Amino acid sequence: WHLGDNYPLRPQDQGFQEVLVHGGGGVGQTPDFFGNDYFDDTYWHNGQVVKQKGYCTDVFFDAAMRFIDGKSKNGGGDKPFFCYIPTNAAHGPFLVADKYKKPYLDAGVPARRAAFYGMITNIDENVARLRKHLAASGLADNTLLIFTTDNGTAAGAGRGGGFNAGLRGTKGSEFDGGHRVPCFWHWPNGGMVGGRDVPHVTAHVDMLPTLSAICGLKPPTDRTIDGTSLVPLLKRNTRGWPARTLFVHSQRLEFPTKLRKCAVMTDRWRLVNGKQLFDLDADYGQKTNVAAEFPGVVKQLSQSYDKWWASIGTRFKDYVRIGLGHKSDNPALLTCHDWHTNNGPVPWNQNHIRSGLKANGFWAVSVTRSGKYRITLRTRPPGIDHPLAAATAKLVIGKTTREQAVAADATSVSFTVELKAGDSRLQTTLTPKTGKPRGAYFVQVEAL
Structure with missing residues (x-):
């Protein structure tokens, strides 16, 4: 998802009715359930923490197919549906079962790239499972299936090897290898079947107007909608297509x-x-x-x-602000992944937390209702006790500043404050007896 882990930015806040998601932008990043490693992880299912069984990509595709089952005629449903499966793979760290990377290791591919290729092989396997499932459910012909990615290769090329289709650059590059990606469309009843390339330049911003047009929806008129409907290109009607x-x-x-x-x-x-x-x-x-x-x-x-x-x-x-005090996310758990640091370091993954990275920043927040709040500072998420290793703790939110001493063995410290509704900044500081201060990596904010 990677668009926010708190209200109003979570998938369920943005219109999705069924949600299974890890935290942050990848498994093992700071907002993710602490200790996840791609295998038998714990994810959020409709806002609740639920232990899973199996490899991350398999888990997400299994959940998607269960959701689809409820929409098919065979499953007792017959309504249109939208299912979005943004896999964690093939994101670093590159972790996958040995059977997927072994063929590449045996072929002499370096270990890191072999694991990356293995993760892609597992994705391919799951896409095949999904397509077979759609066919078995009687949905394949009238389901628009889109396969695309979000950036160029991260580890499949460069450093003297791999394959990048002759493109220059990899993930993050301004050259085409950083941002040119596959985008396959398949919808037999809509006349979209294999064997044809569309050579024109297109972009992610074209998805919304294209899907809106296909579904017969009118776009909103109170804002500018970027992008252009690709329906003419998909229907082979290129006459009049703009430059x-x-x-x-x-x-x-x-x-x-x-x-x-x-x-x-x-x-x-x-x-x-x-x-x-x-x-x-x-x-x-x-x-x-x-x-x-x-x-x-x-x-x-x-x-x-x-x-x-x-x-x-x-x-x-x-600023894109995190909502505090909303009934759907109370208490809210803020993580340092979302600090604003003016380009300073951000502890964005759990190894940064474990190593005790010394950094600080503020959260851009919006208090959704006035009232009394309890704000608790931690160096690990709730449920994991870890020393604060600080002599004093400081909280600043808007015009309110509080400071208190911290016991030597304390694993958390709480402040109770009155907050007014509206936009604000929240920042914490943990100061040890000696050494550099740092912010609290995790802050729980509860409207009382």
């Missing part, structure tokens, strides 16, 4: 910076970081910069980028 210019950038900063790791894309051209121009018709691998030969193209694409940047720049200082 498009699309944009990608990889920021990973507190506030975005213009021309940072960006690409302006058309069917033929890529303008990278505002300086390098590549002609994909002649140079698919983006090896030769032809900016000096085509200054007019550079100017045109730069102007398009400037216009796009101006259109998105109005919200760069807005």
Whole structure:
């Protein structure tokens, strides 16, 4: 999911009725259930902590097929459904059963890449299981099945080996190897079957208008909807298809910076970081910069980028806020994964927690109701006792500041404060007798 672990950002807050999810952006990251390692993990099922059995990808596909069973005629249902399966694999750490990585190890593939390939093999196996399940349920012909990924390869290429289809760059790169991904559509009753490539440049923003058009839904009129319906391309009706210019950038900063790791894309051209121009018709691998030969193209694409940047720049200082005190997430557990640190270090995975990374930041929050709150500081999630290793603890939320001494063997410390509804910042500090202070990695906020 990776769009938030608290109200109003969780899947169940955003319209999903059936949810099975790990925390954060990958199994083993800070918001995830502590100690998960891909095998027999504990995930959140409709907001409740539930122990699972099996490998993570198998667990998610099994849950998806159970959900689909209730929608099929064979399962007593006959209603349209939307099922979204964003797998944890093939994300690091690269952990998978030996049987999946052994064929690659036997072929001489380095261990890290063999495990990565093994995770992909397991995904392939599960996609096959899903397709067979749809067929057995009588749903295959009238179900639109989309297979895509969120970025270029993370470990399947580079460092002198692997396969990347001739693309330059890997995950996080502004070159096509960082962001060009597969996107397969299959819907027999809709005329979408195998054997055809769509060469035009498209992007993730096209998903919403395309699915809306297919389902006969009217888009909202109170906001700008990015993207274009791909139905004409999917239906082989390319007459009148517009010449498009699309944009990608990889920021990973507190506030975005213009021309940072960006690409302006058309069917033929890529303008990278505002300086390098590549002609994909002649140079698919983006090896030769032809900016000096085509200054007019550079100017045109730069102007398009400037216009796009101006259109998105109005919200760069807005925060996506975590709701406190809402009945569906009370108490709320905040994790340091969501700190704002002005580009300082963030303990985003559980190994950072175990090593005691010294860092701090604030949470952007919104108090949903005025009243009394208990705010508890920890260095491990509730249920795991671990020393705070601090002499004093400090809490700042809005204009309220509290500080108290911490017992030598304390594993948590709590403050009771009155809060008014509205936007605020919450920050904690644990200060030892000697050494650097740090923030509390986990903070539980409960409306009393």
